[in-house]
Amino acid sequence: MNEIAAAVLAGDRRAIARACSLLEAGRGQGIARDLGGHTGKALLVGITGPPGAGKSTFTDQLIAVIRAEGKRVAVIAVDPSSMKTGGALLGDRIRMQRHHQDAGVFIRSMATRGEMGGLAPTTLALTTVFDAAGFDVVVVETVGVGQDEIEVARLAHVVAVLLVPGQGDEIQAIKSGIMEIADLFVINKSDQAGAEKLYQEIEAEVHGEKAILKTVSTTGQGVAEVWKYIESLPRRVVVAAAASFVIDHLGIAVGSIDEALRFYQDGLGMGAAMRETVESEKVRVAMLQAGESRLELLEPTDATSTIAKFLEKRGPGIHHVALRVADLDLSVERLRSGGARILNEARIGAGGHRYVFVHPASTGGVLLELIEEHS
Numbered sequence: 001m002n003e004i005a006a007a008v009l010a011g012d013r014r015a016i017a018r019a020c021s022l023l024e025a026g027r028g029q030g031i032a033r034d035l036g037g038h039t040g041k042a043l044l045v046g047i048t049g050p051p052g053a054g055k056s057t058f059t060d061q062l063i064a065v066i067r068a069e070g071k072r073v074a075v076i077a078v079d080p081s082s083m084k085t086g087g088a089l090l091g092d093r094i095r096m097q098r099h100h101q102d103a104g105v106f107i108r109s110m111a112t113r114g115e116m117g118g119l120a121p122t123t124l125a126l127t128t129v130f131d132a133a134g135f136d137v138v139v140v141e142t143v144g145v146g147q148d149e150i151e152v153a154r155l156a157h158v159v160a161v162l163l164v165p166g167q168g169d170e171i172q173a174i175k176s177g178i179m180e181i182a183d184l185f186v187i188n189k190s191d192q193a194g195a196e197k198l199y200q201e202i203e204a205e206v207h208g209e210k211a212i213l214k215t216v217s218t219t220g221q222g223v224a225e226v227w228k229y230i231e232s233l234p235r236r237v238v239v240a241a242a243a244s245f246v247i248d249h250l251g252i253a254v255g256s257i258d259e260a261l262r263f264y265q266d267g268l269g270m271g272a273a274m275r276e277t278v279e280s281e282k283v284r285v286a287m288l289q290a291g292e293s294r295l296e297l298l299e300p301t302d303a304t305s306t307i308a309k310f311l312e313k314r315g316p317g318i319h320h321v322a323l324r325v326a327d328l329d330l331s332v333e334r335l336r337s338g339g340a341r342i343l344n345e346a347r348i349g350a351g352g353h354r355y356v357f358v359h360p361a362s363t364g365g366v367l368l369e370l371i372e373e374h375s
């Protein structure tokens, strides 16, 4: 393993900073690869809103609330520096300065220089570093302008949109896309005039479907309630998780593995197959490596096995598609709440991986196996 990645996993702060710098410079591929298998635990929270809404002040209070629970928190303050002066960049850090001595807090500023697609890939890479380093929560603060506010939704489990009263154009902002990405609205600076009017304006748009909470970040009022609500929300799927939906294998039902191997090995020239018999499924299996993915040939050992019944009913052919997921329980929970038919409780199968099957009626017609990435 990469030396820096190993030190990141051990929680070494200098290694974390170094890993962030390398990733920002586009020279951290090795680190990203080594940390990839150690992520998925941290709660990723996106905080967005117009310039000066109080995002950094709010985040500073949020850090205090999270720390009071004993959890470790990292903050990535994203600065589209085409928009911001050096002074504002400094402002983010100053607002959270009181936490700088706390070993359970790590604050990192990141400039995107307004590049196309600048926010998502690099910020995502940085969240990976903090996630792997064992931080329980990673907060991404980004100014809600243009594309960035939409992109933050792709890398955060929960997105809070901060608005302030008395600016006149808040509702304009809501209409231009924030609506869909917000999981909750925070009316910050609610000590100022117009907070109730803004509440009514947002409510007229969301019709009770999204929470609207009020805060005064300078005093911390209401921030604990926002945190409580954030923690209670289901996590949306982030880009990191989306990247893990690779095809682990295709399961092919065959009458005879030996005969099929004559085609795939002798004819086509694929490598040696891993063979095993799964007694519980009454099936013989031959696994052929195909790049990062595999072909799984399935031959029944008994007329009562599901593969035998499949052959009888449908003939030889693709029996199932297996996708790798980062967090099987989370995927199952999401699918169940959406009404999908999960065919079994998660169990451990060949190779020691946890898996479930999803009924073809829910998946567009194919039996789908979900396999946990690293169990």
Ligand SMILES: Nc1nc2c(ncn2[C@@H]2O[C@H](COP(=O)(O)OP(=O)(O)OP(=O)(O)O)[C@@H](O)[C@H]2O)c(=O)[nH]1
Binding pocket: 050, 051, 052, 053, 054, 055, 056, 057, 058, 088, 091, 092, 095, 143, 188, 189, 190, 191, 192, 215, 216, 217, 218, 219
């Ligand atoms: N009255 C009042 N002022 C606040 C509140 N929250 C933040 N502020 C002030 O608003 C100003 C901007 O706060 P920041 O936290 O820097 O805002 P920001 O959204 O991070 O700003 P950018 O990162 O530059 O977009 C500061 O002077 C804060 O003290 C609040 O709840 N009430």
Ligand SMILES: [Mg+2]
Binding pocket: 055, 056, 057, 091, 092, 141
């Ligand atoms: Mg800020």
